[in-house]
Amino acid sequence: xxxxxxxxxxxxxxxxxxxxxxxxxxxxxxxxxxxxxxxxxxxxxxxxxxxxxxxxxxxxxxxxxxxxxxxxxxxxxxxxxxxxxxxxxxxxxxxxxxxxxxxxxxxxxxxxxxxxxxxxxxxxxxxxxxxxxxxxxxxxxxxxxxxxxxxxxxxxxxxxxxxxxxxxxxxxxxxxxxxxxxxxxxxxxxxxxxxxxxxxxxxxxxxxxxxxxxxxxxxxxxxxxxxxxxxxxxxxxxxxxxxxxxxxxxxxxxxxxxxxxxxxxxxxxxxxxxxxxxxxxxxxxxxxxxxxxxxxxxxxxxxxxxxxxxxxxxxxxxxxxxxxxxxxxxxxxxxxxxxxxxxxxxxxxxxxxxxxxxxxxxxxxxxxxxxxxxxxxxxxxxxxxxxxxxxxxxxxxxxxxxxxxxxxxxxxxxxxxxxxxxxxxxxxxxxxxxxxxxxxxxxxxxxxxxxxxxxxxxxxxxxxxxxxxxxxxxxxx
Numbered sequence: 001x002x003x004x005x006x007x008x009x010x011x012x013x014x015x016x017x018x019x020x021x022x023x024x025x026x027x028x029x030x031x032x033x034x035x036x037x038x039x040x041x042x043x044x045x046x047x048x049x050x051x052x053x054x055x056x057x058x059x060x061x062x063x064x065x066x067x068x069x070x071x072x073x074x075x076x077x078x079x080x081x082x083x084x085x086x087x088x089x090x091x092x093x094x095x096x097x098x099x100x101x102x103x104x105x106x107x108x109x110x111x112x113x114x115x116x117x118x119x120x121x122x123x124x125x126x127x128x129x130x131x132x133x134x135x136x137x138x139x140x141x142x143x144x145x146x147x148x149x150x151x152x153x154x155x156x157x158x159x160x161x162x163x164x165x166x167x168x169x170x171x172x173x174x175x176x177x178x179x180x181x182x183x184x185x186x187x188x189x190x191x192x193x194x195x196x197x198x199x200x201x202x203x204x205x206x207x208x209x210x211x212x213x214x215x216x217x218x219x220x221x222x223x224x225x226x227x228x229x230x231x232x233x234x235x236x237x238x239x240x241x242x243x244x245x246x247x248x249x250x251x252x253x254x255x256x257x258x259x260x261x262x263x264x265x266x267x268x269x270x271x272x273x274x275x276x277x278x279x280x281x282x283x284x285x286x287x288x289x290x291x292x293x294x295x296x297x298x299x300x301x302x303x304x305x306x307x308x309x310x311x312x313x314x315x316x317x318x319x320x321x322x323x324x325x326x327x328x329x330x331x332x333x334x335x336x337x338x339x340x341x342x343x344x345x346x347x348x349x350x351x352x353x354x355x356x357x358x359x360x361x362x363x364x365x366x367x368x369x370x371x372x373x374x375x376x377x378x379x380x381x382x383x384x385x386x387x388x389x390x391x392x393x394x395x396x397x398x399x400x401x402x403x404x405x406x407x408x409x410x411x412x413x414x415x416x417x418x419x420x421x422x423x424x425x426x427x428x429x430x431x432x433x434x435x436x437x438x439x440x441x442x443x444x445x446x447x448x449x450x451x452x453x454x455x456x457x458x459x460x461x462x463x464x465x466x467x468x469x470x471x472x473x474x475x476x477x
Contacts, residue, residue: 026412027466033419034090034462035098040426041083041455042102047073048112048126049105050080054441055450057429063441064123072132073109076122078438078453080106081156086456086463088163093463100167104175107164110157111178112138117201118185119147119154137181146199147185149233155241158182159248166252183249186242187261194261194268195232195285196242207287212272214353215290219300220370224293225286232272232285234306235294239265240313247320259321266317266326269310278356279332280307291353297361297368297381304347305385307337311392315399330396337389346384348374380440410465418458428454 045055050073052064061067064074073080084106091099113124114137121144125132128140135145147154161179170176188203190196197204225231233239243265250258271289273279280302282291291300311330318326340351348358361368363378377383421428430451432443443449 026416029419030415030462030466031094033422034094034459035096036426037422037428037455037459038087038090038099038102042087042105045450046102046105047071048109050074050109050124051083051106051452052079053439053452054437057427057448057450059450063437063439065439068123069125069127069130071127071130072123072125073113074123075110075113075120075157076151076153077156078451078456079123080109081160082456083452084160085163086459088160088167089460089463091167093466100164103160103164103167104172107160107175110161111174112136112140114138114178114182115145115147117145117147118182118188119149119200120157120182121146121148122151122153145201147189147201148199149189149196149238149242150198150229151236152238152241154182154186155245158186158245162245162248162252183258186245187257190261190264191232191268193232193271194264194266195272196238196265197231198229198233198235198238210271210289212274212282212285212289212291214274215292215300219291219293219353224296228284228292228294231287231292232268232289233283234272234281234285234303234310235283235298237306237309237313239269240309240316243313243316243320247316250320262317263321263323266314266321266323269314269317270326270329272310273329273333274302277354278302278351279329279336280304280351281310281333282306297363297378299350299359299361299370301350301353301359302356303350304337304340305349305382307333308347308385308388308392312388312395315392315395319399319405324400327396327400330392334389334393334396337387341387341389342384345387347387349381349383349385379436407468408464409468410461412465415462415465418461421458428458430454 045051045059047070052062052068052074054063064072064079075081084103087099087103087106091103109124110120113120115121116135116137121134123132127133128142133141134143135141149155158179161175165172165176165179189200191204192206193209243262246258246262272281272285274281282301283298283303283306284292284294286292293300311333314326314330318324337347340347340356342348342358350359351357352359357372360371360374360377360383362371362376374383423429427450429448432445432447432449434445
């Protein structure tokens with residue numbers, strides 16, 4: 001047993017003492033269920049050690065962002081990094097090397113698909129002639145070389161590499177080297193003001209450091225910048241994912257560059273808060289720090305989803321750095337968003353600049369038109385989002401007070417249901433209910449399928465339970 005395994009065993013021993021006999025039996029039941037599910041997913045579902053989003057039960061059909069082949073695995077969550085990190089949690093909870101082997105195999109697929117630009121795109125194609133192949137560092141691919149931060153692609157890959165590198169005590173040379181190259185490339189993609197673009201092919205060009213302001217042009221008809229991906233990006237929680245990766249990197253490697261980059265990111269988010277009367281955040285900004293269009297259905301506007309994500313990211317940065325200046329924008333932002341709630345308690349995805357009127361789109365063919373009406377919305381996009389303001393206010397107050405983070409607890413009943421849902425093959429089978437799936441997989445209502453997100457969520461929940469004492473239900477008197 002190496003030092004890492006010994007440390008894990010010590011944690012497990014501490015977590016399990018004292019333990020009632022029925023609790024011990026339950027832990028054994030949990031451990032056995034984890035093993036069955038993990039063995040099936042690793043040995044039957046994995047391709048080249050990696051994963052996509054969804055699978056038909058016979059594993060003949062698979063989907064990532066669209067239909068995938070058996071030579072394609074997905075980097076974008078909930079693909080390979082999501083599953084790999086669940087295996088890491090299982091290894092931490094049990095000390096079972098099989099989980100580390102599975103996580104290592106997933107990390108090695110990311111090493112294969114590492115782009116020459118230093119990060120990752122949304123998928124990896126192991127067929128050198130495949131339509132999704134890209135310009136890989138190993139020379140085995142061809143095509144584009146755009147590293148992407150969209151939807152957590154590069155960030156999630158980094159987090160898995162860092163976690164597996166730590167578990168191997170930095171002795172897996174290929175994984176360690178890949179993590180180092182990617183972190184250097186990420187730092188080179190950070191603008192002087194702390195922002196990041198959506199994609200990069202090399203180090204970014206320096207730009208002036210300015211506070212956010214409202215456009216001085218007719219934003220409805222002008223400034224529809226085609227290469228928005230080169231601009232300052234908040235869309236799809238780019239900043240939140242980057243912050244998490246930087247936190248992991250600093251914790252594991254202890255390099256102050258990652259903490260400095262985290263502070264710079266926080267400085268950008270403070271600068272990017274729009275002035276009154278709308279102290280929220282936009283999806284994209286130009287180099288003059290004005291909101292801009294992204295895709296043709298994403299107007300220059302205040303974006304409620306990104307505003308909520310920014311508040312959460314600022315809380316994380318304040319917590320990690322100990323600097324409360326990153327909390328200063330939050331009270332005004334919370335008050336503004338509360339005033340902007342729709343009658344049903346949700347938030348419009350977009351609010352018109354200056355007027356704060358909810359802003360939507362109608363669609364005719366491929367053309368989109370701005371509208372104030374929500375009666376005829378395209379169904380491929382989230383035009384309204386759930387309010388997270390109560391949770392964000394609680395999080396803000398907790399960080400402001402300096403409360404210590406509480407460990408995540410998982411109820412016994414929750415895990416028991418997870419175990420009960422596992423079939424005799426070691427699968428959690430989902431039934432399609434007609435709601436849109438990540439990646440827009442084409443299914444018919446009632447279809448049965450396997451979900452990497454569900455597998456990862458369930459395996460992580462069971463792992464968390466093993467790492468903490470079982471929450472026992474109160475006895476009835």
